[in-house]
């Protein structure tokens with residue numbers, strides 16, 4: 539089994555590390571916490587004596603292609619954006635869920651239904667801990683799942699802060715046996731990178747991956763750090779005050795919803811400098827290896843696009859219809875799913891192109907340094 543020393547030699551020292559924190563996150567989840575992110579965002583040993591040489595850090599690295607191929611095969615991934623069993627547009631039946639939610643509240647409504655019907659006994663969601671602060675949390679009660687509804691970003695842009703917290707923010711340390719405390723049917727909600735890292739654990743058959751019953755992926759253009767300076771810049775560009783903002787959202791534009799009901803739309807490029815460094819290398823927009831993927835793109839305002847990817851995901855979603863979720867009336871729009879798919883493919887291709895350009899730059903830089 540390869541160790542962190544190999545990862546250091548093959549990836550970090552060659553300048554190929556994306557600073558995604560996946561290695562540290564898995565080490566924290568499964569090992570004794572031998573790794574941490576340093577001030578520059580690169581992984582390093584926190585305490586070499588705690589390392590059990592399990593090789594998970596190496597296996598988690600997106601620069602390691604072996605597990606990726608196996609993972610994709612296991613999940614019947616197919617080009618260009620993963621397996622698709624069905625595309626629907628839906629929203630939560632409960633107006634309170636819709637009001638708190640990012641789009642149509644389907645993720646929250648699905649989790650509530652799964653909990654009510656005993657299909658899950660908890661869910662890993664993100665909890666808002668301040669206006670621009672989030673924390674991954676294990677929700678085991680309805681109220682906790684409801685509290686998690688909505689769109690949550692990070693605040694810190696500093697690598698020192700990320701070094702301390704990003705592995706934790708990744709959320710995978712919550713899949714630790716210590717935290718799951720014997721729960722065996724937990725749903726994991728996460729961005730594509732989080733779902734990918736978890737699927738690699740599953741491919742390796744590493745405890746406690748069997749505790750996760752369902753992977754709910756979110757479409758993702760990137761995760762952003764909303765520090766003070768960045769917020770001021772956005773407010774100036776959009777001509778609004780943060781005191782008037784009731785909701786922000788990322789679809790094909792960056793949307794700022796104001797108390798007055800107005801929605802200000804800014805080009806997504808304005809967020810580029812606020813992206814987490816690792817997001818520039820991520821090729822997955824549509825959460826391609828989740829059981830179900832969700833996003834706002836393609837759906838009318840207040841509705842969620844739902845892509846079922848595995849039989850388990852499709853069955854779970856269909857079971858919610860008429861209970862906590864309603865489907866968009868497609869009368870007169872028989873091609874709705876096709877149009878949604880087209881938008882999704884376009885957004886996915888754009889993200890992939892961006893990532894490939896960054897990767898080429900990184901590889902060129904690495905070979906110049908050698």
Ligand SMILES: Cc1cc2nc3c(=O)[nH]c(=O)nc-3n(C[C@H](O)[C@H](O)[C@H](O)COP(=O)(O)OP(=O)(O)OC[C@H]3O[C@@H](n4cnc5c(N)ncnc54)[C@H](O)[C@@H]3O)c2cc1C
Pocket residue numbers: 638639640641642643644645646647663664665672686687688689690691727728729756757758759760761762787788789790832833834835842843
């Ligand atoms: C960083 C980020 C970027 C996104 N980019 C896009 C995009 O470019 N295009 C697009 O169409 N959709 C994007 N989405 C997805 C979209 O914002 C909604 O999450 C999705 O449409 C589901 O909406 P909903 O109303 O059904 O979910 P809700 O019912 O509001 O539930 C959302 C769930 O996601 C969890 N969550 C929120 N933030 C995070 C986070 N940072 N990490 C892990 N879990 C989290 C919440 O705890 C909650 O359980 C993005 C989401 C995130 C978090």
